[in-house]
Amino acid sequence: MNQTINILVVEDDNDINQLLCKIIKKSQYDPQPAYSGTEALLYLDKQNWDLILLDLMLPGMEGEQILAKITEKGSIPVIIISAKNEKETKINSLRSGADDFISKPFDVDEVSARIDSLLRRYKHTNETSNQELIHKDIHLDAESKTVFVNGNKIMLTVREYKILILLMASPKKVFSKSNVFESVWGEPFHGDDNTVNVHMSNLRNKLSKVNPKEEYIETIWGMGYRMKS
């Protein structure tokens, strides 16, 4: 049960990277150093990270690009650690999906406290990746990001896939439109929006194309959507 917590440390400076890893180890977490942007990207897809520490100034690739890749990938908590200390950098990072911003030079204990604080809240969120979800004759393989209905592979777009994985991860739960929007799009929902409907409709079509008799996703009027059991 005592699962290890994996933290990716993206920082080109050798000494600082080692220092960060040391801090992390001291708190009983499992650090993985990455010394460049490209190295970071390699690790990114390789496993599920519980948290990422990211330096914004990297050789080869800008930290901002990495941040974009991370947020695109899912909802991994990110702490930016940077010497680029201007207001704009800070705010842009936070707006782009970072959860915290620590300025260099940093205080060892503060870094540790902020890591703990973030993990305390979000430890339990990232548990659904890297497994196979099954519901009726839908098989969703999270690792290869493929979906089979009745043995037939179907091609979903990113949005459709994310909606499906959300619903399938908690098959009894009812997700409101705003739930869905905020989980899948990662931004606040403003009520007059039709795009969830459209994607839901498209997803349903793709699912039922294979097996027209079956209804997979049900609508709970005024409440939202749920996998039909």
Add this chain to the structure above:
Amino acid sequence: MNQTINILVVEDDNDINQLLCKIIKKSQYDPQPAYSGTEALLYLDKQNWDLILLDLMLPGMEGEQILAKITEKGSIPVIIISAKNEKETKINSLRSGADDFISKPFDVDEVSARIDSLLRRYKHTNETSNQELIHKDIHLDAESKTVFVNGNKIMLTVREYKILILLMASPKKVFSKSNVFESVWGEPFHGDDNTVNVHMSNLRNKLSKVNPKEEYIETIWGMGYRMKS
């Protein structure tokens, strides 16, 4: 559907409090100023807060005590805003359950960005309020938004569902029509309205369709409604 987000602003300085409220309003959230620790505590239990901004230096009561009360109460996200800028204060706050620490003087845009960042995550995680309400043979599961009477699933509309959850959450309490209306509809009640009656009737019908002998909701003449024990 488009729920408001309530933010409690605990800060004794009038100008700063107003400034913070202004920032919050600009982001379409709903701020509530509290100018002292005691005032903050009053508000704390009064409703469910999505986020709390907390100044550490308050007259009468120390901010640390408030923080303790907040974390004790549940998992409301807290951002500390403080002029006490020493390392120890920062780290203690974070270790005591705060999610972020902003030093005074603060930058308006940074505050805004950090609020958004925290809410973005919090709203995803806080949806697992998986509670089940039981009254006689009625089982109400909040996560799946389903209601069972004597083991049989019954289909309720949103209004009916909300009325039932209200009554079942406080089964001994008598709810006046205006109570019900204001809780379920979220707007002030004007006495000459019959709609609560209608929905109550429909709800009773659906409940007693399964089990006609049982009376679940009783009318207290001139007072309101209550779950019948």
Add this chain to the structure above:
DNA sequence: GCTTTTCTTAAGCTTTGTTTTAAGCCTTTC
């Protein structure tokens, strides 16, 4: 840069839910 795919927006339409209306039914009070 051009092509292809995917996403978003908007409109019209269908389904479902809500409110109003109004008649009749209980309780209470005098």
Add this chain to the structure above:
DNA sequence: GAAAGGCTTAAAACAAAGCTTAAGAAAAGC
């Protein structure tokens, strides 16, 4: 035990939520 006021109910009118389609915009892929 009749009048008054509150409560219930059923049905009609209305409103809202959801679905589908198609077309333009944006993004991704080549």
